[in-house]
Amino acid sequence: MLRSLSTSALTRALPRASPKLQRFNPSLVAAAAAAPSTSSCLLGGVRHMSFYNNDVAGLTEDQVELKEAVAQFVNAELAPRAADIDKSNQSPLDLWEKFGEMGLLGITVPESEGGLGKGYLDHTIVMEEISRASGSVALSYGAHSNLCINQINRHGTAAQKARYLPDLIAGKKIGSLAMSEPNSGSDVVSMKTTAIKKGDRFIMNGSKQWITNSLHASTFVIYAKTSPEKGSKGITAFIVERDTPGFSVGNKLDKFGMRGSDTCELFFDNVEIPEENVLGKVDRGAAVLMSGLDLERLVLSGGPLGLMQAAFDYSVQYMHERKQFGQRIGEFQLMQGKIADMYTKLGAARAYVYAVGRACDAGKVSRRDCAGAILYSSDRAVEVTTEAMQSLGGVGYTNEYPVGRFVRDARLYTVGAGTQEIRRMLIGRSFNEELA
Numbered sequence: 001m002l003r004s005l006s007t008s009a010l011t012r013a014l015p016r017a018s019p020k021l022q023r024f025n026p027s028l029v030a031a032a033a034a035a036p037s038t039s040s041c042l043l044g045g046v047r048h049m050s051f052y053n054n055d056v057a058g059l060t061e062d063q064v065e066l067k068e069a070v071a072q073f074v075n076a077e078l079a080p081r082a083a084d085i086d087k088s089n090q091s092p093l094d095l096w097e098k099f100g101e102m103g104l105l106g107i108t109v110p111e112s113e114g115g116l117g118k119g120y121l122d123h124t125i126v127m128e129e130i131s132r133a134s135g136s137v138a139l140s141y142g143a144h145s146n147l148c149i150n151q152i153n154r155h156g157t158a159a160q161k162a163r164y165l166p167d168l169i170a171g172k173k174i175g176s177l178a179m180s181e182p183n184s185g186s187d188v189v190s191m192k193t194t195a196i197k198k199g200d201r202f203i204m205n206g207s208k209q210w211i212t213n214s215l216h217a218s219t220f221v222i223y224a225k226t227s228p229e230k231g232s233k234g235i236t237a238f239i240v241e242r243d244t245p246g247f248s249v250g251n252k253l254d255k256f257g258m259r260g261s262d263t264c265e266l267f268f269d270n271v272e273i274p275e276e277n278v279l280g281k282v283d284r285g286a287a288v289l290m291s292g293l294d295l296e297r298l299v300l301s302g303g304p305l306g307l308m309q310a311a312f313d314y315s316v317q318y319m320h321e322r323k324q325f326g327q328r329i330g331e332f333q334l335m336q337g338k339i340a341d342m343y344t345k346l347g348a349a350r351a352y353v354y355a356v357g358r359a360c361d362a363g364k365v366s367r368r369d370c371a372g373a374i375l376y377s378s379d380r381a382v383e384v385t386t387e388a389m390q391s392l393g394g395v396g397y398t399n400e401y402p403v404g405r406f407v408r409d410a411r412l413y414t415v416g417a418g419t420q421e422i423r424r425m426l427i428g429r430s431f432n433e434e435l436a
């Protein structure tokens with residue numbers, strides 16, 4: 001059972017935060033949200049207004065406080081840089097320690113181990129808020145805080161946690177998780193990378209593909225076959241340090257979206273891993289992998305939500321400033337239809353994602369619904385961001401405005417953490433199994 005939310009944990013985190021965050025004041029955040037729009041905020045590409053519906057979202061006071069603290073932080077530290085991060089495809093490494101100071105990196109790690117001791121819905125909310133400012137930084141945040149830190153938190157020994165978590169939680173080191181390979185994507189358990197036991201070490205050989213954060217990461221959770229003859233029952237998870245001899249990282253990919261979230265290939269040439277770096281049990285890695293994927297799908301669902309909110313906020317403001325035929329374009333019925341469709345799709349996706357988050361926090365982690373949360377929210381995010389782009393007309397198609405970036409970033413969520421097709425397969429299969 002996860003710890004209940006505690007305001008004290010967050011308020012303890014706040015004084016350690018950046019100078020801007022130390023001035024955190026919820027009433028200022030509310031005033032900023034209610035402030036009238038100006039054309040400069042549209043042209044500058046920085047969001048000043050949000051139509052996030054707190055009444056319908058149904059968050060607790062602690063969760064609202066967390067959400068607003070993160071919003072204030074990313075508005076100051078990240079949103080003004082988001083367009084440059086996208087354009088330059090450069091990851092803003094200076095942000096990691098700032099996230100660490102806020103406690104956001106170890107959000108699901110118990111307070112006794114240096115984390116905030118919060119739940120998966122809280123983690124999803126943070127993911128959503130960071131995504132509103134920058135989809136790519138949020139993806140890297142999710143890979144670090146959920147795929148890497150949370151897997152070590154859930155499966156690590158006391159010694160592993162003591163050795164790896166403090167620097168990862170502080171943002172002094174970057175974390176990454178590697179399961180996919182060039183020829184093993186959707187069918188990930190067909191992986192070819194091996195780690196064969198030799199004395200008190202495992203010797204890893206092979207490669208991984210698509211690994212988020214790997215350009216700068218120091219700590220990797222890596223899956224490999226320790227008993228290849230057993231197929232999916234012969235997989236083991238390992239914690240691998242970057243500077244281990246034989247470990248190397250390939251070039252950064254030039255991606256369609258999520259630019260600034262580094263994605264590279266990994267190579268293992270007789271990498272010696274001490275047996276104390278086995279994460280979980282030998283040959284039990286498939287369970288570690290699959291259960292991790294359930295929670296990954298939930299937490300990453302915050303990404304599509306944040307991108308939808310950003311696109312909606314931006315386009316609604318635009319539609320109420322831009323005039324054609326002597327009228328604000330948002331007053332045309334076809335455009336009102338867009339506003340209504342975007343708003344309700346976002347609200348429905350958020351309601352489902354938050355409901356699944358609450359269930360996970362109550363100890364009811366359902367593969368079907370974790371897959372459903374990201375399936376539904378990412379399909380809606382592609383639709384909503386695309387409609388937002390349409391509502392801007394020609395300028396929406398330029399890189400001077402941020403909505404194209406939202407579309408490109410949203411597209412990732414139909415592939416990353418398992419594709420839409422695999423999510424549909426998992427949901428369908430769960431009913432097949434139930435009714436067999």
Ligand SMILES: Cc1cc2nc3c(=O)[nH]c(=O)nc-3n(C[C@H](O)[C@H](O)[C@H](O)COP(=O)(O)OP(=O)(O)OC[C@H]3O[C@@H](n4cnc5c(N)ncnc54)[C@H](O)[C@@H]3O)c2cc1C
Pocket residue numbers: 143177178179180182184185186187209210211212213255258263412415416417418419420421422425
């Ligand atoms: C930006 C980015 C970041 C990523 N980060 C990471 C990371 O940090 N760590 C990591 O391990 N992986 C990561 N991935 C990899 C990601 O999980 C895989 O790309 C994904 O699982 C799909 O695998 P694939 O690309 O090999 O596609 P394929 O498996 O080759 O799929 C191609 C197409 O075939 C469809 N398909 C495949 N099998 C079936 C089936 N049985 N039924 C119906 N359709 C099917 C797929 O849905 C897809 O449309 C990342 C990917 C991207 C793009």
